[in-house]
Amino acid sequence: MYKRLLRRLLGWTLALDVWVNRVYPADFNPLYYTGGLSNLFLTILVLSGIFLFFYYVPSFNDAYTSVQFITAEVPYGQIIRGIHRYAADGFIIAILLHFFRNWFTERFRFSRDEPWISGMMLLVFAGFIGVTGYVLVWDQRSALLVAMTGNSLASIPLVGGWLRSALFGGTGLTNLLLPRMLYLHIGPAVFLYILLWWHYVRIRHPKVWPPAVWTLFALGIVMLLAGVLPVTSQPPASALSTPGRLAVDWFFLLPYVGLKYLPPLGLILVGAVIVAYGLYIPYQLPETETELGIRDSGVxxxxxxxxxxxxxxxxxxxxxxxxxxxxxxxxxxxxxxxxxxxxxxxxxxxxxxxxxxxxxxxxxxxxxxxxxxxxxxxxxxxxxxxx
Amino acid sequence: MTADARRPRIVGFLCDYAVSREGIVREDGTMRDLPNVTLIQVPCSGFVRPAWLEFALRNGAEGAFVCGCPLGDCFNRLGNNLIGDRVAQMRRRLERQKIHPDRVATIYHGLHEQAEFVAAVRAFSERVAALPGPVVPAPRTAAARPPASPTRSPGTGVTGGAPGPAAGPGAPPGEQEGG
The missing domain is CATH 3.30.70.20 (Alpha-Beta Plaits)
Known part of the structure; x- marks a missing residue:
């Protein structure tokens, strides 16, 4: 049953390939370069992030105004901020495409479990980095995110309270919060490169970059979006007003939508089960000898x-x-x-x-x-x- | 009509991840629609040694091809690109031995593209049927003893290295006088 579903998903994936191949020559099929596109977006993120880092001030009083300063005063600040934001969305989209494509085409078999597992970790870290990035802006959405994350963590029995104070530097809002978020935004981004080394180490000729056409196209899309739909902050966070609703970025903040329907502990459990299952994927349903057939020919x-x-x-x-x-x-x-x-x-x-x-x-x-x-x-x- | 009537014998190597064999292949490995084509399953198109294509041509096949996954989509890495390059290099070698290079080909189709695959094989079959002359140029002596060449050439094909020169100097002297 489950196997048949997977086989059908494989069929759809390949059918999609055929369809895309009609539009693009096979050398430029973007679905063959999802990994390279992720790496491209990551590079764009790092470069634009270094630019933003020069101007950002991680304190309650200055965080919001420094972001506003970047947007309004710094030359090209608005564009760079938009690039950072939309490249992050592109990063997640490319990672998810990469994930599903390699899942459905069973590219986790044999000794490819290491790229798979490091890939799962890359996915988790990318999501985490995205959320900390949203906190850094320190508008009302950020305050809401901090509250929601804190409450969810606190609902874990035994270690919950400790986890929350470890993540946010104490209960409630402390001066440690934003510096800590800044570190947790940049530190894991460096760690991504260590995971990427693990991701590539067993593969010869990894397709690390997409074709030049797609590099230019992705860059163009990101810059166009940054110009056409400029990124703005919500009103600044303050202790007095509590924001009613969350303006959702569907690519990063999807789990927080789940809080509407699930108790926090349930949501954390669902997330943990999804990640655990993802790590288990390469080891479930090993191919039988008849399925392997001619491919089981000995080392x-x-x-x-x-x-x-x-x-x-x-x-x-x-x-x-x-x-x-x-x-x-x-x-x-x-x-x-x-x-x-x-x-x-x-x-x-x-x-x-x-x-x-x-x-x-x-x-x-x-x-x-x-x-x-x-x-x-x-x-x-x-x-x-x-x- | 004449092209349909003449059916050249063709050997194809089919990657296990590429076109599904279900419904297009008979028990004995020949294709349902094209009984002149025999498919041999291989674990990856990169597994095929170009020498095997030449071996098939020297042993009675009129054409040989390799079918892999669409370029860029090898389950392993670049197996289909590699065999594409190797077959491209092989064309020169075949030309030097007076074998028409169009007798070998690479085809790239995915798991469910059976109809396209059959069409491509049919086109290849018709192209091979239209090629002139014998597959392997007969050595000058072959006219004297026609059955000799098919039995002898397997040996030359297997050892690969230099079939033409190795067989050439050894055999002719006695036979040329006979012819």
Whole structure:
């Protein structure tokens, strides 16, 4: 049942690809570059964020006015602020597209659980950074966010109160709140890059940047939005007036809408379950042997006698599963006798895709259960059969 | 009509993640609509050695192709781009051996694009059918002993490295006199 749903979602994802491929050539299909687009938006965010950091003052009295100063007085301040804001929305959209696409096309299989898990953490951190960013503006929405977050945290039994004072620097509104939010806005953003390293480390040739066309297009969209729909603050937060309703940014503040329908503890539990399930996705429903079929051909084996140490398989392996080591002894064939290096397959990373077999022109690699000999037999029987 | 009547024998390598085999492939691996085409399943299109395409051509197939996922959408990474490059490089090698390079091709279609895939294979089949001449140029001696070439060439195809030159100097002297 669940499996059938996933298969249907895979079908829809691929159908969407086909449809987009009709509009764009496959090289420019934005759905093939959701990860690169996320990285692009993150870069835009960091650069515009550094600009805003020079002018922002994290204190109750000056935070709101400093944001107003950026918007009204600083040259291009309005635009930069808009870029920071809309690039953040684009960041979340691209991350979610990336998430769902890789989920439905099962790109978490085998040794790809590490990119998946680091990706889940990136998603959680990105949401958290977005919320702290909304607090920094210190208008009425920010005050409301602080109150809602504080109340939700406080509803956790035992550790709730401690969590709230740890996050906000004491109960109620203290002078520590905004500096702490500023740190929690920037510190995790640095941590994102550590997670990104983990995200990329096992992948050869990761598509880190989208094609230039999409870089320009995304930049253009963000700047256009910043110009056409200028970002404004709500009235400043004050202890006297309590804001009635939350102006929702649907991409970051969606969980806070849930507070309308759920008790705070329930909402926190739902969030925790979603994240826990997300971390579990790569390990549920492992493919059975019949589903794997031909792809279950055993870890690629290097044929020592033939390997010439040419490194072609090392460059083409998609999972960095092949390392070149100094050759302990010469090979047997003429081409392999003068080799300096020898290819070694790391079994734990190999996913049995066979790309190294196609890369090797010296017949020094084989999948144990799908040998070159088997292919030759199949080709010969195909050629002998009556047409 | 004549193109339909002539059905060249074709071997295709089909990536397991690309076009679904359901409903388009018979038990013995030939395609339902195009019985002259045999599909061989491979775990990724990057798994295919270009030498295997040449091996098929030297053993009686008139055309050989590889089908992978749409470019940019390899389940692994760049497997379909890699095989595309390798086949492109292979065309030069085939030309040098007097084999028409249009006898090999790459096709890229996703899981549910069965209709497009069948259409592409049919177009490839018709293109191959229209190509002139024998697949592998007969060595000058082949006229004397026609059955010799199909049985001997598998060996040359397997060892890959340099089939033409290796087989050339060894065989001719005696046979040329016979021819």
């Amino acid at each position: 690629a084996q290097v044929i020592d006698a033939n390997c010439t140490g040419c490194e072609l398989c090392y460059y083409d392996c998609p999972y960095d599963a092949i390392v070149m080591v100094p050759s302990p002894h010469p090979g047997v064939t003429k081409a392999a006798q003068a080799r300096k290096l020898l290819a070694v397959v790391l079994e734990s990373r190999c996913v049995e895709c066979g790309i190294c077999i196609g890369a090797c022109p010296f017949e020094a690699l084989e999948l144990p259960r799908y040998l070159e000999r088997d292919i030759h037999e199949k080709v010969l029987s195909a050629c002998r059969s009556e047409t």
